[in-house]
Amino acid sequence: MGVVDEEKSEGEEKVWNLCRIPFWQTSSSNGFSSSSSSSMGNHNVYQPQTQSSQLGERSTVTSTNALFSMAKSLFPTQRRLKLDPPNKLYFPYEPGKQVRSAIDIKNTSKSHVAFKFQTTAPKSCYMRPPEGILAPGESLIATVFKFVEPPENNEKPIERKSRVKFKIMSLKVKGEKDYAPELFDEQKDQVSVEQILLVVFLDPERACPALEKLRRQLAEAEAALESRKKPQEDTGPRIVGEGLVIDEWKERRERYLAKQQVEGVGPT
Template identity: 60%
Template structure:
């Protein structure tokens, strides 16, 4: 028992030296104070430091998770990873990608490319309603291969980036919105260019031709003026009923024919 009583204060003093941040920090505290008196400010300070440490660690963890974990995609692309072009050196060739809004809100999309001088997109951007889809056409000029190159590489260094931004219904698309709200922009995909042999029929080439045909149809439909199917308003509060108008014209013709017979 005497040995135990002699070692306890020594261990307490050693603990204070290893953890100096537990001190209350008041200059008036004396080293001759009892361990019980010193433990009270230690506990309070330790609790405060614990709260601050937990909040800081949680904020850091959320920041790391936001950086590492991929954001939920708003758009679904087909094809999803590559853009296929027929390999025709010295010509401008076309590719196509279907973009569908798979979210529950309106989404703006925008294209970017590493070769803006030789590539362009139609349309370069737009806004899709929930569930709406569009086929975008991508144009690219194919360079002539080098003379020493026996067989051209099917891959290309050119890349295309598709970005998305959540917008409100009725918002007009302007490219500047992606710069003004860059914190809310998501990089959906980075598409790589792959060349296809234009003379060899493959499933990828057949699918590309089918998508290009659909894109042309959609473009023609967008060019046509929309027909107004709403009821015609002649005066304020007066709406013409087409069936009623036809009936009145029919009855008028019947009266004229009856007068002529008399």
């Protein structure tokens, strides 16, 4: 055998021996460290896997909660209140004056519902009433007051837009109870945003269905307010002066005393 053949045989044997190296003794090209056949090596590998599984479980729970919150936000909110107008507040445009709008709020659910108004301009706007509780099927007309700023930069009055927004929130309550501001703070997770209301100005000199409806709602709101101010009629006996009853009761008492006297002096 020649020198060339001997060198070729030695090279082939080296290549063959290299190919016979077990897979667990080689280093992979994807960046993972090689494993070891010793018990200590197996223990070192097992521990990170346990920690990884625990982190994975916590990550799964977090992801599930995030998905639940996202899914909840995507589902349409169940409305408890019916609003009229449904998404706008119409105001007559009278610069430099305080103007009024109105909105009809009706409880369409089967339980008592608390509602609450909020606005982005609390210094120039307020509501009457700003909150309350409605029984199932009950409704009321809320009046909204707003100060109209004069136009700037030669803007046309009726084209002037307002950035003020109003928000109506609702909360389901158990049974009849008086409204308390703490209701919405104590049950924040149960509060629903019913609607974001945008401000729309109307020309008070130009008749339109929206303006006519607004005036009608304002008249109904004023009538309801006056009826609430009137004292309730008392069905019991009326007091005339201090310690005296009405004449009818006085006559009854006198007839009763006279009868007692007659029976007392009758024949023995």
